[in-house]
Amino acid sequence: MNFEEYAAKPLLAAQGIAVPRGALARTPDEAARIAAGIGAVVIKAQVPAGKRGKAGGVQRAATPDEARIHASAIIRMTIAGHLVEKVLVEEQVPIERELYAAVLNDPSSKGPLVMFSTAGGMDIEEVAATAPEKLRRQPVDIRRGFSRTDAGALVQGAGIGAAEGTVADVLAHLYEAYRAYDAELLEINPLALARDGRAVALDCKFVMDDCGIVRHPDIARTGTPEKLTGLEASAKAAGLKYIDLDGNVGVLANGAGLTMTTMDMVRHHGGRPANFLEIGGEAYTQARPALELLLSKPGIQSLVINFCGAFARTDVMSQGVIEAIEALKPRLPIFFSVHGTGDEEAIRLLKARLGVTPLATMDDACAAAVRAAAR
Amino acid sequence: MIVRGADRVLVMGITGKQGTFWTERMQAYGTRVVGGTNPQKAGTLHCGVPVFATARDAMKGAEFDVAVLFIPPLMVREAALDAIEAGAKGLVVLTEHIPVQDVMVFVAAAKERSAWILGPNTAGAVTPGECFTGFMPAFNERIFRKGSIGVISRSGSLGVLFCLNVVQAGYGESAFLGIGGDPIIGTTTRDALAALDRFPGTEAVVMVGEIGGSMEEEAADYARTMAKPVIAFIAGGAAPEGRKMGHAGAIVMGDKGSYASKRSALEAAGVTVLDTPSAVGAALKARLAR
Numbered sequence: 280m281n282f283e284e285y286a287a288k289p290l291l292a293a294q295g296i297a298v299p300r301g302a303l304a305r306t307p308d309e310a311a312r313i314a315a316g317i318g319a320v321v322i323k324a325q326v327p328a329g330k331r332g333k334a335g336g337v338q339r340a341a342t343p344d345e346a347r348i349h350a351s352a353i354i355r356m357t358i359a360g361h362l363v364e365k366v367l368v369e370e371q372v373p374i375e376r377e378l379y380a381a382v383l384n385d386p387s388s389k390g391p392l393v394m395f396s397t398a399g400g401m402d403i404e405e406v407a408a409t410a411p412e413k414l415r416r417q418p419v420d421i422r423r424g425f426s427r428t429d430a431g432a433l434v435q436g437a438g439i440g441a442a443e444g445t446v447a448d449v450l451a452h453l454y455e456a457y458r459a460y461d462a463e464l465l466e467i468n469p470l471a472l473a474r475d476g477r478a479v480a481l482d483c484k485f486v487m488d489d490c491g492i493v494r495h496p497d498i499a500r501t502g503t504p505e506k507l508t509g510l511e512a513s514a515k516a517a518g519l520k521y522i523d524l525d526g527n528v529g530v531l532a533n534g535a536g537l538t539m540t541t542m543d544m545v546r547h548h549g550g551r552p553a554n555f556l557e558i559g560g561e562a563y564t565q566a567r568p569a570l571e572l573l574l575s576k577p578g579i580q581s582l583v584i585n586f587c588g589a590f591a592r593t594d595v596m597s598q599g600v601i602e603a604i605e606a607l608k609p610r611l612p613i614f615f616s617v618h619g620t621g622d623e624e625a626i627r628l629l630k631a632r633l634g635v636t637p638l639a640t641m642d643d644a645c646a647a648a649v650r651a652a653a654r
Numbered sequence: 655m656i657v658r659g660a661d662r663v664l665v666m667g668i669t670g671k672q673g674t675f676w677t678e679r680m681q682a683y684g685t686r687v688v689g690g691t692n693p694q695k696a697g698t699l700h701c702g703v704p705v706f707a708t709a710r711d712a713m714k715g716a717e718f719d720v721a722v723l724f725i726p727p728l729m730v731r732e733a734a735l736d737a738i739e740a741g742a743k744g745l746v747v748l749t750e751h752i753p754v755q756d757v758m759v760f761v762a763a764a765k766e767r768s769a770w771i772l773g774p775n776t777a778g779a780v781t782p783g784e785c786f787t788g789f790m791p792a793f794n795e796r797i798f799r800k801g802s803i804g805v806i807s808r809s810g811s812l813g814v815l816f817c818l819n820v821v822q823a824g825y826g827e828s829a830f831l832g833i834g835g836d837p838i839i840g841t842t843t844r845d846a847l848a849a850l851d852r853f854p855g856t857e858a859v860v861m862v863g864e865i866g867g868s869m870e871e872e873a874a875d876y877a878r879t880m881a882k883p884v885i886a887f888i889a890g891g892a893a894p895e896g897r898k899m900g901h902a903g904a905i906v907m908g909d910k911g912s913y914a915s916k917r918s919a920l921e922a923a924g925v926t927v928l929d930t931p932s933a934v935g936a937a938l939k940a941r942l943a944r
Contacts, residue, residue, distance in 0.1 A: 386867050389765075389838050390758045421758040461753055490727065491753040522897055535835055536809020536864055539889040540931060546892040547930055555893070559811065587818075589777045589810035590672075590789040619814045620791040641815065642932045 280487045283325050285367045286501040287485035291467070294456040296449055297479045301369030310350030311343040313368040322349045323367040327503045328359035329484075336363065339371060361506075372479050377469035378439070379403060380450055382425075382457040384464070384488070388418035393425055393454060395433055395446075399469035425454040445478045446470070460498060461491025510554075510576055517568045519558065526551025527652045528645075529573050529582040529611075531566075531600075533591045534559040541585045544641055550649030553579050563591035566599025567606075574609050580652035582613045583644050588620030597625035601632045612651040616644035655744055655770040655841050656829045656853055657685075657720055659784035664712050664742070665690040666733050667724035669700050676724070676789050677701045683792050685785035689716035691733075709733070709740040722746045722778070722787045727753070730774070734760035738767050746787045747773035747840070757838050764840060771840025776832040777810025788832065790814070801826020803938065804850030806843060807862035808835050812889060815931050816862050823935025828856040835864070843873040851880050858883045858942055860934060861925070863916060865890030870916040874923040883941035887928045888916045 282290070288298040300317060303325070304310035314320045324336030331337055336358050340346040346368060356363045377399030385392035398406045398413045406414050417433050419425045430450035434443050449470060457465045466484040473479050492499045507515060514521030520535070524542075528550045532538040535557055542552040553576060558569045573582065584600060586593040597617060604613070615637035617625045629635045638644040657663070663680070667673045668690025678701055681687050689703045689712045696707035706712040709721055721737035723730060723745065730752045737745055738760065745764065752774050764771050772779055778788015783800035786792035790810065797817045803825050807813030810832055817827060831846045833839055841849075843861060850859045861877075861884060863870040870888060877884045891913040917927050926937050 384754050384758070384838065386838050386869075389761050389840075391755075420762055421755060422762055458755065461755055463754060488754045490751045491755070493728065494753065522894070524894065532811070534809050534811025536807065536812030536862070536889050537815060539864065539893055540812055540815070540887075542892040543889060544930055552892055587811040587814045589791060589814045591811065618818050619794065619797060619811070622794075640819075640932045642930055 280489060280492060280499060280502040281327050282485040282487065282502045283327055284323065284483055285325050285365070286503070287483040288480065290460060290485065290498065291453075291456060291480050291483055294459065295452045296456070296467070297477050299369040299372050299479060299481065301367055303365055304350060304368050305354075305365045307347040307351035307354065310366055310368050311347035314340060314346035315343040317368070317370045319371040320346055321369050321371055322346060322353055323369065324353045324356060324358055324363045325365045325367055326358045326361035326363055328361055331358055334358045372471055372481065373474040374471045375474050376439070376472040378446065378472065378478075379406070379468045380446075380453055380470045381464065381466035381468070382454050382462065383466070385418060390421050391419040391425070391454070391457060393417045393419060393433060393450060395437070395450060397437055397439060399471075403468065419454070424458075425451065427451040430454070439472070442472050442476075442478065445476065449478045460485070461488045461494055462486065463488045510572060514556070514572055517565065517572065518562055519556065519565055519569050519572065521572065522555040524552050524554050526553045527578055527580040528648050529553045529576065529579040530585075531556050531558070531569055531573055531582065532585040533557065533563055533587065533596060534589070537585060537587050541583060541641065541645065544645035545583065545649060548642070548646040548649045550645070550652055558596065559591060563596055564599065566596045567603040570600050570603040571607065574607055579611060581611055581648040583616070583648040584613060585616045585641050585644060586625065587618050588622060592621040593617050593619055594621035594624035594628065597628050601628060604633060612648070614638060614644040614647045614651070616641040655772055655779070655831065655846070655849055657744070657779055657781055657785055657787050659684060659686070659781070661719040661785070662686050662688045662717060663785075663787060664688065664709060664716070664718035664721045664737070665724065666709060666721055666737065668692060668703075668705060669695050670724055672789070673724035674701060679793065680786060683786055685787060688718050709737040709742065713740040718742065720744045720746065720787060723748060725749055727751045731756035731759055735763055738763045738769050742769055744770040744772070745840070746776065746778055747771060747834070748776060748778060748788050749773070750775040750836075752836070754836070754838055757836065761838065761840050772832065773834040773836070773839060775836040775839075776834035777813065778832050780827070780830040782827050790830065790832070796821055798830070799826035802828055802855055802857040804828050804853060804856040804859040805830045805862070806846040806850065806859065807832055808864050809862065809889070812862055812931075816860055816887070816934060819931055819934045820860065820938070823938060825935070825938060828853055837867060843869040844876045847873050847876050847880075847884070851882060856882065858885065858938055860938075861886040863888045865893055865913050865916070866911040868911065871919040874919040874925060877920065877925050878923040884925045885928060885934060885937045885941065886920050886925050887931055887934070888913055
């Protein structure tokens with residue numbers, strides 16, 4: 280789950296990291312009022328996307344009136360497809376230098392990775408590619424943690440002089456925040472060295488591990504829900520994994536890998552998949568709501584149903600599909616491929632109740648569905 | 655991480671619905687289940703084997719080699735650490751949706767004690783003719799038959815499809831290793847490839863990958879050094895960028911983890927990359943005939 284800047288910064292502050300004074304505004308008047316209490320401010324569009332500055336979504340204002348003018352221009356802007364509905368109004372921090380700090384899940388070392396760079400304010404992938412000597416990385420044994428001493432060692436000799444101590448504090452706190460909030464990414468870019476000697480998080484990117492959300496229900500309420508289409512939202516409410524695509528061949532399969540492969544095969548045979556819809560794991564009994572959902576998608580010309588049972592039993596899944604078909608009597612052609620746990624019973628049920636024989640392979644089923652959609 | 659018929663297996667969470675269902679099937683297939691765990695039912699018998707409060711207790715009462723975990727997501731960290739401290743040689747972690755930082759904790763602990771981990775979020779492993787651990791249809795002879803092809807898959811359902819195709823083509827499997835769909839897993843594709851390379855009776859390896867991460871690229875580096883042919887399929891070529899496709903690990907960000915990057919890395923290493931799963935039989939015939 281992604282957190283926008285305004286939701287992430289208070290979490291950093293709670294862990295002892297300095298952030299600019301500020302507040303969230305939803306109207307230009309509100310922005311002006313907040314600015315009146317601060318002085319010179321920055322108005323920052325709040326949308327779940329990067330590169331807000333380039334899009335004109337970040338402006339400086341010296342007075343409350345300027346704050347109002349900028350806020351009214353930024354609110355209702357569209358940035359990377361997102362309508363701006365709120366702005367963060369923050370004090371201007373006199374910057375000496377911009378740094379970079381992050382902690383993230385690292386699949387290579389199978390643990391947390393702390394990163395620090397003196398090239399702040401830039402895209403970190405660009406820094407890694409063009410000036411790798413400016414990027415310091417420290418893999419962490421999560422059982423040992425990342426202490427203030429470890430942080431000191433990481434920044435030592437990086438060329439930030441007397442600020443080493445302050446920055447090491449930030450890194451140690453950032454690691455604590457990463458652990459406390461089940462983060463998969465916590466990034467401060469830029470981390471500003473202010474003229475008054477403070478290290479201040481000017482921007483923050485926080486992604487919470489979706490599997491950790493259950494441990495942080497209160498914090499998760501301040502996160503930004505994934506932007507979903509109507510069908511995606513109803514699928515989510517029903518506990519199904521569904522993604523809308525723009526094709527006309529509907530796909531229903533069990534397991535993530537098999538569902539992706541079914542989409543791939545539709546494309547391989549010259550068709551366009553209409554969706555990703557997986558019933559897998561514990562959700563394998565959900566075939567009926569899944570099929571009902573899929574049949575309500577406009578523009579679907581044919582359907583491929585591909586079951587391969589390991590944990591999921593194909594007879595149970597087929598039973599659900601049969602019930603949905605009997606209830607809804609869809610008119611579009613449906614092609615089945617059924618293999619694995621429970622397949623003999625599944626094939627018998629499909630024949631007996633729907634008069635349908637599954638095709639020998641998933642390729643056959645996908646190719647047939649593509650042909651039917653083209654007709 | 656290849657479980658053998660002689661290995662003694664502890665089923666953690668044996669008394670639950672899935673634990674019971676799959677323990678019975680593992681036993682019927684020949685897996686040597688020596689005990690189970692459930693702190694509330696310690697001292698009882700379940701599926702004909704003793705139930706212990708912890709894996710450490712089990713190690714005293716019914717020595718085991720491999721622990722299979724049928725445990726809910728938020729309880730896996732403690733259960734896995736228990737099995738590792740008890741001295742398990744390996745763990746099969748089936749659970750999906752374990753917080754990643756919990757996974758890091760027990761993966762680090764396992765590494766320190768030289769224990770292997772399959773998963774999390776795996777359907778398990780099958781050594782045809784010997785045993786299986788997890789929830790795979792090992793007993794279905796159209797899918798699993800003793801043979802010479804090693805199969806690695808991040809996904810259970812897709813792994814089943816490939817094994818079906820391998821058997822339909824007239825081959826069988828030396829071992830199937832489900833490594834799991836999570837972003838951080840104990841055994842990577844490369845680790846599994848190395849294990850099958852060394853596993854006697856394996857003549858070729860079929861590697862079923864997915865978009866996301868860089869495991870297939872790392873496995874390509876190992877495949878380059880192998881004498882045995884490697885055949886690969888990468889799921890997710892038609893997936894849109896930036897969306898999580900069911901498996902938490904399957905997400906493409908920009909070029910990183912993309913289908914194209916994986917395919918070219920594998921092909922450069924001499925791996926045959928398939929366009930469709932049903933082509934695996936023909937590819938095996940071609941590569942093994944050389």
